[in-house]
Amino acid sequence: MIVAFDFSPTMISHTKIRLAKLKPIIPNDKLKLFQLDLSSKLPFEDDKFDGIVSNLVITYVNKHEHHLGKDALSAILKELRRILKPGGVLVWSTPKKGVNFFYVFLGSIFNILNPLHAERLLYGPLILRHARYIEKKAKLGLYNFLSKVEILEILQQIGYNNIEINTSFAGQALVIKSQK
Numbered sequence: 001m002i003v004a005f006d007f008s009p010t011m012i013s014h015t016k017i018r019l020a021k022l023k024p025i026i027p028n029d030k031l032k033l034f035q036l037d038l039s040s041k042l043p044f045e046d047d048k049f050d051g052i053v054s055n056l057v058i059t060y061v062n063k064h065e066h067h068l069g070k071d072a073l074s075a076i077l078k079e080l081r082r083i084l085k086p087g088g089v090l091v092w093s094t095p096k097k098g099v100n101f102f103y104v105f106l107g108s109i110f111n112i113l114n115p116l117h118a119e120r121l122l123y124g125p126l127i128l129r130h131a132r133y134i135e136k137k138a139k140l141g142l143y144n145f146l147s148k149v150e151i152l153e154i155l156q157q158i159g160y161n162n163i164e165i166n167t168s169f170a171g172q173a174l175v176i177k178s179q180k
Contacts, residue, residue, distance in 0.1 A: 005034040039063045044083045051089045059094040059144040073144040084180040093175045097147045101131030107170030
């Protein structure tokens with residue numbers, strides 16, 4: 001069983017459309033889609049999931065239950081560990097501390113200029129503009145973009161093990177794998 005969720009009703013709608021194209025790969029009875037808010041306790045029992053994947057999401061959540069900022073990130077990671085089965089794996093990504101999305105843009109320039117996808121000429125700069133806005137908010141401490149060392153310390157304090165941290169997106173994002 002695959003469970004997917006998002007905070008935004010719009011994104012849930014987009015996901016349903018995309019998933020409809022995958023029916024031969026993922027039958028409807030093997031997939032459940034929810035609208036959920038990571039600022040609250042998740043409605044899943046303990047030790048429920050073999051794995052959890054979160055791509056560029058959890059470090060943007062500033063509040064979880066009564067926790068704020070970096071403590072909220074820690075609380076979310078605890079909550080995800082709670083719903084993982086023993087031996088379950090959490091894979092997630094986050095912009096690194098001091099992220100510079102312009103480097104990601106430069107690393108993507110050949111994809112943006114691909115003549116088979118002319119629409120990228122419009123979307124690429126728009127995405128960069130939004131990413132630069134995110135960068136500014138991160139510098140103000142509104143997002144939890146942490147260093148490898150800070151992430152490792154938090155995960156170890158919570159009780160995760162077999163932690164691996166790698167870089168992606170022109171060295172501007174961290175991809176973290178850890179086990180319960």
